[in-house]
Amino acid sequence: MTRSQVIESVYLICAVCFILALKGLSSPKTARTGNLIGAGGMVLAVLATFADKRMAHLPLMIAGIVIGIAVGIPAARQIKMTAMPQMVAIFNGVGGGAAALVGLLEFTQHPDVAVARTLAVILAAVIGGVSFTGSIITFLKLQEIMSGRPIVYPGAKFGNIGLVIAAVVFGVLTASTGSAWWLVALLVVSMLFGVAFVLPVGGADVPVVISLLNAFTGLAVAASGFVLNNVLLIVAGTLVGASGTLLTQLMSKAMGRSIANVLFGAFAGSTMGSTAEVGGDRPVKSSSAEDIGVLLAYSHKVVIVPGYGLAVAQAQHTIHELAGLLESKGVEVSYAIHPVAGRMPGHMNVLLAEANVPYEQLKEMDEINPEFDRTDVALVVGANDVVNPAARDTPSAPIYGMPILDVDHASNVIFLKRSMRPGFAGIENELLFDGKTTLLFGDAKKSLTDLVSAVKSN
Amino acid sequence: MNYPTLALLTIFILSVFVGFEVISKVSSMLHTPLMSGANAIHGIIVIGAMTVLATSHGILQLTIGFIAVVFATINVVGGFVVTDRMLEMFKGRQPAKQAADSGAQR
Structure with missing residues (x-):
């Protein structure tokens, strides 16, 4: 076997680990083991990637991993259980940000990619960007740094339509010119859209949005898998994208809401503002x-x-x-x-x-x-x-x-x-x-x- | 290795079905840990970040690649640790847990 075949085989084992991890996490008896299997698969995947012939800039890479660990472990350990939802949101956001950056960087390095891969680059940037800023807004809402009430600014509908149009235009320009700067512009628009997407969601519904953004990040990761021709990224990202979507549905069902209602309810003009004032004294x-x-x-x-x-x-x-x-x-x-x-x-x-x-x-x-x-x-x-x-x-x-x-x-x-x-x-x-x-x-x-x-x- | 787009698409579609199937029977008690565990798994983007950092040239690319590695590592490590902390609370009471679980699945 060649070295890259060995690496691919290890990736296959990792993919199986992730499936078993999700399977384990859906039953109380096996949940903890499932999580550990997932972590094991992750360590294996990182080690296998280090074995790749193309590896370079190792000191910088290891420094990045060490910093990530130094930030991630204390944050996860010290957070109070009550504040855990917003912690999950932040971890999800940085994952989405990473996926967007991976897409951007690969496009910068190889701008002459085929149509299908250019589309995947665009998807990774858009979904990853939305997930990044969207997660930050959910964090700010749950941490009560920002009001938990739905925020709708005047003309929000037109603003959103404008962002979508801008995204389409920049997407087309990225694909036709092959210039990474249009992709950067697209990424910025996506990040603005992420903010606009979460602002009108009411505080109690925010957890549903976290779950949805979690699924988004999964899909962004899968898209970057297409870009990098990496099967493990596709499998793991898609698993999370699919299971996250299902989980989002289950959650909103538990709250008696539809996902559309959670996301766009504020635009329908609810009576929230006025009823809150009743009964002051x-x-x-x-x-x-x-x-x-x-x-x-x-x-x-x-x-x-x-x-x-x-x-x-x-x-x-x-x-x-x-x-x-x-x-x-x-x-x-x-x-x-x-x-x-x-x-x-x-x-x-x-x-x-x-x-x-x-x-x-x-x-x-x-x-x-x-x-x-x-x-x-x-x-x-x-x-x-x-x-x-x-x-x-x-x-x-x-x-x-x-x-x-x-x-x-x-x-x-x-x-x-x-x-x-x-x-x-x-x-x-x-x-x-x-x-x-x-x-x-x-x-x-x-x-x-x-x-x-x-x-x-x- | 270089795969044809169609092969990648096949893997993608099959993974969608596996993703739906594998968590279809989860009780609401486990929604939060499951979401958090899935969150850790998409941290696999760390290997993508490593790959693009390795092929980077120039200070700008290296900086972006470095940030991607840091972000992805935080996602992985934080995700698994916080999930484990949640699940730790459920340990050591298997029988009661099962009772609660079957109650949830009615």
Whole structure:
């Protein structure tokens, strides 16, 4: 075998590793092994590439890899589990950026490529560029550096049409002239489009966009595989592109939205802005931790609804303590997990698993909803949009149609909230003003600690 | 090795089907780790970045290639490490996990 045949054979093994990795990741039992198999395939692929005869500039290359590791590992290790969605967004963005740069560089080095490969170069630059800036905007939104509300500037529709026209023109010019400068112009337009693409997406929908951009990056990688004549890039990129698209569909289904609605909903002129102002000084019933502690201690059935606020306050351990205490008093406790509780599907499961909450107590939405009718107290900790009855009853609400937890069917509803600020979707929750609702203001962790001592003294 | 475009296209189409098939039965509990794991896998662009950096000439090309390698490495390393951190939380409770999983797949 020649050297390049050996390398290609190793690439084949790597491709199998990636398929097994995705397969493993879709079942809880094999997920961790799957991830490790994927990492193993990656190491193998990099080593094989080093063996390529054409390798040069090794010190620079190794320096690049070392810097990448030095940035990537601490970032991934130190990020709080609550901030993990935006971390994934950033990792995805740099991957898309890399794919775009690879396409650009290959075109600069070999401008006389065939039509099919020129098309692939253009696709890698466009999709990679969109994914790069789009991911940065999702990061800024989730990190709350930027408003989570949908942002639509005047004339946005025309702006977007203009960007698309410019992209087509620059694409044609790139292909006809073979000049890399037109490709650079195309890349810039694509990056602007990435920004324009994510700006109008509302905060609660951002995770769906992360998943979509993840699929985009996969396709950009596949396109650069066509450019470089590299089968492994095509296989791995396409796997991610296809599975990412499916995952995006599953996620938006879990939120009761269509992908089109997520992306373009803001252009349809939602009522989001106005509804948020309602009830500035309407009366709400708030109470002390002691009173609520008594109510909890003498209930038969309590359902805890954890949300993002719980995660932010790092209160998952305290709530586990409260649940244990109530159980020791004979109260039946379960957790109602909305599919998009936290910030991404499955995010809350990860956080509660971190706090050692037993799986049997975690109930999915379809399973718990019929039980609210015989629930004495629904304890909503830092969740808002996922229990907002407007999603069921108010067709004009931006979240209308999203499946929610029917906490309003419980005899009592207790909200632990920091303030009257509306949830991530930016809309008012009528349930807060309902007669059976009691509010306990304060940081989730402190409120829960107070509740623990209140229950203890009863 | 140089493959004809049609061969590459065949591989592409088959990979689309494998990609759909391989995750079609995932429970919503695993959506986040799966997305993150897939995210790490497209970091394979690192080998593309290495290839184009190797054939670069001049300071401009070398700089772009270098940035591509750094970006792609961050994607790979960060992606796998953060996925492992998520999945670490699920370890050591196999039976309960299965119960939760079958519940999710109803």
